[in-house]
Amino acid sequence: MVRAQDPPGSHLPADVLEELGAGGDWLSSWWTVVALLLLAVLAVLWAVRRRAGHRRAWPQWTAAGLAVALAALFVANIVVGYAPDVAAARVALASRGIGQAPEAHAAGTHDGGVESVQIPAPAADRMPDDSLTWVYTPPGYPDGSTRYPVVYLVHGTPGASGDWFAAGDVPHAMDVLLAHGLVQPMIVVGVDVNGTGPGAADTECLDSTTGGSQVETYLTDTVIPWVDGAYRTAADWQHRTVGGFSAGGFCALDQGLRHPELYGTILAIEPYGDPGAGGRAMLATEAEWDEHDVLGYAPTIPLPHDVALFVDIAGREHGQPRRDGTAIAESLAARGQDVLQREEPGQRHTWTMARVAIPYGLVFASAHMP
Structure with a gap:
C-alpha cells in the first residue's frame, strides 16, 4: 500500500492545474x-x-x-459542465444514439488515442445492442510488449458511456498528466451501464431480478474479458481500477468491493452508499437490496487483498454523497486500507466537479497499480 504524508492524488502542481483548466470553446x-x-x-x-x-x-x-x-x-x-466544447458535445450525443460518433483518433507521440467500440453482449445480459464503449489509449500505444493498466469509469444517472470522455474531459486530463510524468501510461474505458426493462435508465450496475438487464454480469463477464482480448492490458486485479461519479460512484464502490478478484483500486466521486430508487426497480426483494448496501457491508465485507479507495466530495454539498462517502472511507481506513478523501471547494454535484476531481483520482489510481 502507498502511505505517505503527501500521498499521490492529494495535490497537483499549479502549472498542471492551469493546463487541465485550459480548453473549451464557445459552448x-x-x-x-x-x-x-x-x-x-x-x-x-x-x-x-x-x-x-x-x-x-x-x-x-x-x-x-x-x-x-x-x-x-x-x-x-x-x-453543470456537460459539454465544454463541440467535440465533447458530439461524443455525448453519439453516446445517446444521436448523430455519428467522431472518427477514431489513434494514439500519437504526444497525445493519446480515442475510439468508440461496440462490445457484443450475450442475449442473456439483456443489454442494449447499440450502446457504445469509449476507450482512451496512451501516447505510443501499443509499444512493443508493454501491457497497460486499465481504469474503468462509470457514468451517473441520467447518463451515457461517453460522459467521462465529454463532460469529464478524461482524454485531455490523461494527456496532461502523462506529459508531466504524474501517471503511468494507462488505458481508460468509459462503459455504458444503461440497460433494458425495469430500471433501465438507473441500473446501479446491478443484475436485475425484476426482468431487466444483467449489468453486473455484463461488466464482469463481457466487458472486461473483451477489453483484455482487444487491447494490450495487464489483466489482473492489481492493474484494474473502477471509478465513477454520483450513481457511478456507487457502482464503483459496489463492484470494487464485491469483486476484489477484478479490481484493486476504487475511485468514488460524489458517491452514494446504497442502490437507491434504481436498485429498488432492479431488485425484487429487500434482502437483495441489502446485499448491495455498501454503507452497511463496508465494515465487514471480506477483503482478500488490500483495497485502495479514493473519495472526492463537492465542497458545497452536504447531502447523502458526503455522508455516505465519508462513512465508507472511514470504515475502510479503520480496516487498514489505503484511503484518500478529498474535498473540492466551491463545487456542487455537477460534471464540473467531476472534471476537477478526476485528475487527482487518476494520479491516485496510477500510484496503486504497479
Missing part, C-alpha cells in the same frame, strides 16, 4: 451568453420601435425570447 464561454443577451436586447428594442410605428413586432419578440432561452441553456451547460 462553455460566458461571452456566448453575453452575445445572446445582447441579441435579445437588440431584438426587444427593434420590437418596441416597430410597435410604436404600428407594424408587426411578433418576429422580433420571438427572436428575443429564443435568444434568452438559448442563453439560459448555455448558462446551465457552463454551470
Whole structure:
C-alpha cells in the first residue's frame, strides 16, 4: 500500500492545474451568453420601435425570447459542465444514439488515442445492442510488449458511456498528466451501464431480478474479458481500477468491493452508499437490496487483498454523497486500507466537479497499480 504524508492524488502542481483548466470553446464561454443577451436586447428594442410605428413586432419578440432561452441553456451547460466544447458535445450525443460518433483518433507521440467500440453482449445480459464503449489509449500505444493498466469509469444517472470522455474531459486530463510524468501510461474505458426493462435508465450496475438487464454480469463477464482480448492490458486485479461519479460512484464502490478478484483500486466521486430508487426497480426483494448496501457491508465485507479507495466530495454539498462517502472511507481506513478523501471547494454535484476531481483520482489510481 502507498502511505505517505503527501500521498499521490492529494495535490497537483499549479502549472498542471492551469493546463487541465485550459480548453473549451464557445459552448462553455460566458461571452456566448453575453452575445445572446445582447441579441435579445437588440431584438426587444427593434420590437418596441416597430410597435410604436404600428407594424408587426411578433418576429422580433420571438427572436428575443429564443435568444434568452438559448442563453439560459448555455448558462446551465457552463454551470453543470456537460459539454465544454463541440467535440465533447458530439461524443455525448453519439453516446445517446444521436448523430455519428467522431472518427477514431489513434494514439500519437504526444497525445493519446480515442475510439468508440461496440462490445457484443450475450442475449442473456439483456443489454442494449447499440450502446457504445469509449476507450482512451496512451501516447505510443501499443509499444512493443508493454501491457497497460486499465481504469474503468462509470457514468451517473441520467447518463451515457461517453460522459467521462465529454463532460469529464478524461482524454485531455490523461494527456496532461502523462506529459508531466504524474501517471503511468494507462488505458481508460468509459462503459455504458444503461440497460433494458425495469430500471433501465438507473441500473446501479446491478443484475436485475425484476426482468431487466444483467449489468453486473455484463461488466464482469463481457466487458472486461473483451477489453483484455482487444487491447494490450495487464489483466489482473492489481492493474484494474473502477471509478465513477454520483450513481457511478456507487457502482464503483459496489463492484470494487464485491469483486476484489477484478479490481484493486476504487475511485468514488460524489458517491452514494446504497442502490437507491434504481436498485429498488432492479431488485425484487429487500434482502437483495441489502446485499448491495455498501454503507452497511463496508465494515465487514471480506477483503482478500488490500483495497485502495479514493473519495472526492463537492465542497458545497452536504447531502447523502458526503455522508455516505465519508462513512465508507472511514470504515475502510479503520480496516487498514489505503484511503484518500478529498474535498473540492466551491463545487456542487455537477460534471464540473467531476472534471476537477478526476485528475487527482487518476494520479491516485496510477500510484496503486504497479
